[in-house]
Each structure stands twice: as structure tokens, then as C-alpha cells.
Amino acid sequence: MDHFYTAVEEREHPEYKGKPVIVGADPKEGKGRGVVSTSNYEARKVGVKSGMPISRAWKLCPEAIYLPPNFPLYIGVSNEIMDIARKYAEKFEQWGIDEAFLDVTSKVKDYVEAEALAKQIKGEISEKEQLTCSIGIGPNKLTAKIASDFQKPDGLTIVKVGEVERFLEPLPVRKLLWVGRKTEAKLKTLGINTIGDLARYDPSVLTETFGVMGTQMHLMARGIDRSEVEPRTEVKSISHETTFEEDTADADTVLRALEALSETVSKEALDQRLLFKTVTVKVRYENFETHTRSKTLPFMTNRTQDLKKTAKELLQAYLRHDRKIRLIGVRVSSFVKGEKQKTLA
DNA sequence: TCTGGGGTCCTAGGACCC
DNA sequence: TCTGGGGTCCTAGGACCC
Numbered sequence: 311m312d313h314f315y316t317a318v319e320e321r322e323h324p325e326y327k328g329k330p331v332i333v334g335a336d337p338k339e340g341k342g343r344g345v346v347s348t349s350n351y352e353a354r355k356v357g358v359k360s361g362m363p364i365s366r367a368w369k370l371c372p373e374a375i376y377l378p379p380n381f382p383l384y385i386g387v388s389n390e391i392m393d394i395a396r397k398y399a400e401k402f403e404q405w406g407i408d409e410a411f412l413d414v415t416s417k418v419k420d421y422v423e424a425e426a427l428a429k430q431i432k433g434e435i436s437e438k439e440q441l442t443c444s445i446g447i448g449p450n451k452l453t454a455k456i457a458s459d460f461q462k463p464d465g466l467t468i469v470k471v472g473e474v475e476r477f478l479e480p481l482p483v484r485k486l487l488w489v490g491r492k493t494e495a496k497l498k499t500l501g502i503n504t505i506g507d508l509a510r511y512d513p514s515v516l517t518e519t520f521g522v523m524g525t526q527m528h529l530m531a532r533g534i535d536r537s538e539v540e541p542r543t544e545v546k547s548i549s550h551e552t553t554f555e556e557d558t559a560d561a562d563t564v565l566r567a568l569e570a571l572s573e574t575v576s577k578e579a580l581d582q583r584l585l586f587k588t589v590t591v592k593v594r595y596e597n598f599e600t601h602t603r604s605k606t607l608p609f610m611t612n613r614t615q616d617l618k619k620t621a622k623e624l625l626q627a628y629l630r631h632d633r634k635i636r637l638i639g640v641r642v643s644s645f646v647k648g649e650k651q652k653t654l655a
Numbered sequence: 656t657c658t659g660g661g662g663t664c665c666t667a668g669g670a671c672c673c
Numbered sequence: 674t675c676t677g678g679g680g681t682c683c684t685a686g687g688a689c690c691c
Binding site: 522547549 | 656660661
């Protein structure tokens, strides 16, 4: 989907159209902490992008409409869109809240038919949801994903089997799936900037430097990706975290927040009929140093009291009067589908 | 510029079991 | 006397995705 959160907000509030809109943390006149989740194209024009500190967005565009994220709304719209798209695919894989892979191998006989299908999907989403999306078509997931990002918004990019390498060659390595900021920087030190540079590089050196990931990257750079479109399996963890308005070393403040997070998390586990065994607490100090500590219980549970008690124990080591805490988080994992859920609750 | 929140997957070391 | 080999599970950290 194109600038999904802000697009949904514009749809719900037509008066926002044509103005810069930013969904993210409260900017607080430039003093807010947190980041931009999504900015619309008017805000992008002046340089406001996803992931940017909200304080910087304020400097670039104080006149923008700033909105807190309305996740229940976005999830609802996302579900409707996924239901539309799913119908067209033989195999379907949701990717985050606003992207999906569709394997349509058995649905179309060539790229002409694939293009027609893509237009049909765009048409149905536009008609039913008044939202635009950008679609990429390719012989594998990697190519389709990069193609989908090639022309935005409202784009449609087709890369046929024989065209993959030529299409990828000039693009920066960062466009490859799994090449993030750190890997990009490492590759740069090897003199690798474009996907073409990577494709021509000695694969044995890549494997030496990056392990399995290096082998994988060299294949991707040559347009080779044999991964399947596969439906997301069950959820593997549930977590909530919060950044304090102000960093604090006050044990009471931190414990109260930890309890609130524990309650939200255990309620969610209960709603999803999941019993958990592992509890993880996350702490970020004011200097951004981040730690996690986890404990696997000798029993399955979904009780708030078990979670609170374990989380508190795990937090103790991090509560130091001389170290201010910026963020805390609580996560549960190691699930089994619960039969005994009701008894425990 | 000063860094959210929800996730997944991988790695490496260590405990423990047979 | 001092140490195999195969396996699973747990913990902590880190990279990446949207």
C-alpha cells in the first residue's frame, strides 16, 4: 500500500488531502521523542521520512498535520485489503501490515496476463477501499518486492525472467531484502555499492565475511531466489514496550510501567488462547544501551500474576539508582495452543 | 537529527541428557 | 585419568522487516 497510515487517515478525513500529514509520536512543539511512522507525499517533498525522529520532522515541517497512530483502524483496513488480494492468489503471504506476496503461477499463463491481473487487483482495492497500492511482478519474491518499490505511488512494474539481472544491476545493495544499514556499511568497505558490484564479487570472500548470509546475498544479487510464498504461521511471541516521557531511575515508576505492560501482554495471550513459558524483559538506558533478560518457567501459563512476578525478578538486575532508564518492555514466547487455558485463567 | 513499537530469524556459548 | 559424539533447550545479543 502507498504511504498506508497517512493514506487511511486522508480517506477518513478528506480535509487533510493536499496537506502534509505525519503519523507518529507527538511532536510536542519539537520536543517530542519517538519517530515518524508514515508521512504522506506532501511531507516527503520537504524531507520527512519514516523512522526519522519526530523532532526533526517538526523542524522540517511544523505546519504538517501530526496524528498519533490509530492501529485498530489500520488493522481493520489491512484485513479487508488482504482479503481482497488473497482471492487472486494460489499462495498468499502477508508481509507486515500493508504488503503481501501473491504466487499467481497457476493463475496466469504469461506476463501479459499477470499485468492484467495486477490491474484488476489495483482496481478492486481502489474501488472498495479508495486507496492506491504499488505492485511488482517478477519470476520470484525478491524481484517482485524490489519491483513493487520501483515506481510509487500507484505503480506497476514488471520484470520478466530474462530482465532480472539488468534490472537489479544499477540499484543500491540496500534495496535487497535483508540488507539493512549495518550490512550496507560493511559492503561499502569492500567497495560494493550496487547490486551489480555484489553480483560480480568473489562469492567465497562474501561467505567468509558474512557466513550463510554472504552466500545468500550473492545469489540474490544475481536475481536468484528460490524461496516459496508461504502463509504466515502462528504467532511466536507477544510483546509490549514503552518509552518514558522522561528517562527515570525511579524504581516505582519503572515497576508500575512494568506491571501495566504485563497486564496488556497477558490479556493478549489470553485472548489468543495461548499459554506461554518464556518471559523476557527489555531495558534501554538513557545512553541507548539495550539489554534483555529472559526466564523460561518450568510450566505453561497465561496468568497475569505469573508474568508480573517473573518480569519483576528479571528487572531487578537493571534497577540501579545511578542509571536512568529510557524504555522497558515485556515479551512472552514459547507458546503452546492451550487446552487448559480456561482452568488456569 | 537523536533515535517507536510490534515482530521474526540467526548465532554462539553453555547446561544437560543419553 | 581426564574426556566422545549426538542431540535439545535455554539465554543474550543483534540484524532485519514493516
